[in-house]
Amino acid sequence: MYTTNKDRMTEKIEYFSKFGALEGGGITRLSLSAPALEARAEFAHRATALGMTVESDDVGNTYATLPGSEPGLKRIVMGSHVDSVRNGGNYDGIYGVLSSLEAVETIVTEKIPHRHPLTVMFWTNEEGARFEPSMMGSGIVLGKFEKEKMLDVVEVGGKETFGSALEKSGWIGDVKNRLSKENYCAYFEPHIEQGPVLEEEGLEIGVVEGVVGMVNYDIILEGVSSHAGTTPQSYRKDALRAAAKTILDLWEKLGQLPSDLVFTTGEIFCKPNIHTVVPNYVKFKLDARHKDMAVLAQVVDVIKNLPKDVYGCKLSYEEHWGRTSIAFDERQIGFIEGAAKELGYTYKRMYSGAGHDAQYVSEMLPAVMIFIPSKDGLSHTVVEHSTADQVWRGANVLLNAVLAADRAL
């Protein structure tokens, strides 16, 4: 088994943490912003120094490739993204890029033989924090979003379009450089877990089997607004009381489905939201995720069977959006699991609850992800953290998995 260089890996994380650094920790590195362009430039500089060729495609997705020993073989690609959310952390996204770079740096410096060209890549605008939706770069390449529509997307809270920001960035390359079945044969994406499971269970590596499916519903309660001081309780049709009842009902009923179902009522909107007025309208969102779409169908059944009248308020619902569960390629999963096992790391096979570029890529290439633990399960926050050892172990699993793929494919 090979291992990457822990100090070098730590240095990469620390160095890139300065691009968009916030006072007191964390970063804001929105897609194509000045700090994101600094991170891109530093990546290109380091990749070039390792003998890699850096190319971008027509939406700024960027691929740095180290030649392999056997002509005609397709590339093995690994990576993630360099952008962050507002007030994000030093690991989400960038960890996947830097652990990939470290794996290649190890291969270069230790002259580890490999047959396939090895590509380290990052996707443009994974977070969608500046330009919605998220996973835009991979979504365009995988045909999920129309490029022309995406170019017209205006930044959140500003005036610049994605197209104009891309143009100004200098990172527009050739459409022919896009990830493709013709030129690539396998995709690896290391990432922080963004959840508490690995840490709570004392495990070192998550072997990611897929990305859970998701349903997202608006649930609406409509009552009658009336004066807080003059309306006897028995006359009230209080939409917030009805929403509270419905939220608890959902916890109770969804709690009876398989225990690995996750569901969240994270967003609520109350009208008129004045303390002296009985609310007449409350809308909240239900987000539910599971790897088995049949379980999500049960969730939808629960929603459809909610009582239509809750304390005199009318209940209705609306499907907001959803996504199908994605299972990663079993052979790819095997490379990760094999590497973790041989390195002697504790691990578990698990599904990702969050969305990742890998889920789109998996429709084109055999794909897989590696998770490392997140301190307290936190991400999208400045206190997001993984230890130097956790970071290093993930890079080691990646390195050996890629080399296994290189031998096998």
Add this chain to the structure above:
Amino acid sequence: MYTTNKDRMTEKIEYFSKFGALEGGGITRLSLSAPALEARAEFAHRATALGMTVESDDVGNTYATLPGSEPGLKRIVMGSHVDSVRNGGNYDGIYGVLSSLEAVETIVTEKIPHRHPLTVMFWTNEEGARFEPSMMGSGIVLGKFEKEKMLDVVEVGGKETFGSALEKSGWIGDVKNRLSKENYCAYFEPHIEQGPVLEEEGLEIGVVEGVVGMVNYDIILEGVSSHAGTTPQSYRKDALRAAAKTILDLWEKLGQLPSDLVFTTGEIFCKPNIHTVVPNYVKFKLDARHKDMAVLAQVVDVIKNLPKDVYGCKLSYEEHWGRTSIAFDERQIGFIEGAAKELGYTYKRMYSGAGHDAQYVSEMLPAVMIFIPSKDGLSHTVVEHSTADQVWRGANVLLNAVLAADRAL
């Protein structure tokens, strides 16, 4: 028994409804705004035409007085306010002023003898919709608010201060004109009920015995925010789930107190309020009102005995504000009840759940209110409505109650 003129009463309501009229009905007539000044001018014009002397005090509260037959007697005063909330109706406030004016017009035109001077008044800025707090004009006169501080209050969503708006209005008069114990002996305030009780019970008049006391608490649930897709349910400390539980608990526990207690959770604030994040902080308000302060003390006990841990979230509370229950003067109540009875109107003695200028005045003068039914219990909305008959009956009760007071005092 005397009666006012129904057509004339209806005309008054319709005429004043144009000041600040909105397309499709209702009004926005914020205190001291252009339409409020038009309403003031029209009031002064009509009062003067009836032989009344119009005076304002130093904060624009305005008093139109018709002399009585017996020198040296104090004034009997009746009225309410001319301002409205944003997108308010044609009755809240203005009805009290116009029914008072109609009562005096009846006395003048029918030459009804009366001993005391009779004053029709309106208070400045009852609603507090433009300048907070509400009941500002009466609050200043009754020593609830410091005038100098109030003059510096900046309008909601704008830059003008109350002091500057008052200055520009031309309605600043002499501080000596303020309502006082020395010059006044009784206060009557007709108003729409703003609740459903009279309509639901098929009654024509509410004989208002007082204004309920109130407590207002912030209730806060603090959990831990985490990713909606990656955090198993059992690890969650979901502040919105905990708030939902607490709202239902409050309904259950407060529902065991006397049935005329009203309580409302009308305002909720959820952080970060993103559908993909478990909420870590929810604050909601509890407003509870009852005429008996001992019942409100039981409400406070319920709040203090809420569990401090709800689904792993920390519960805390903060008293926001409160007010003591006010009982109106029994003799004044008797004038109203007697008039309603002699006119053959159906009525009930009841407390006001909403706050009114009369509650401040009651600390200085024998005061009372008359309620007329509100369609569907609605107020502070463009569809606020009372029928011409309901409006007229209220004016008739006022007229006869004032004349009874005139004889008795």
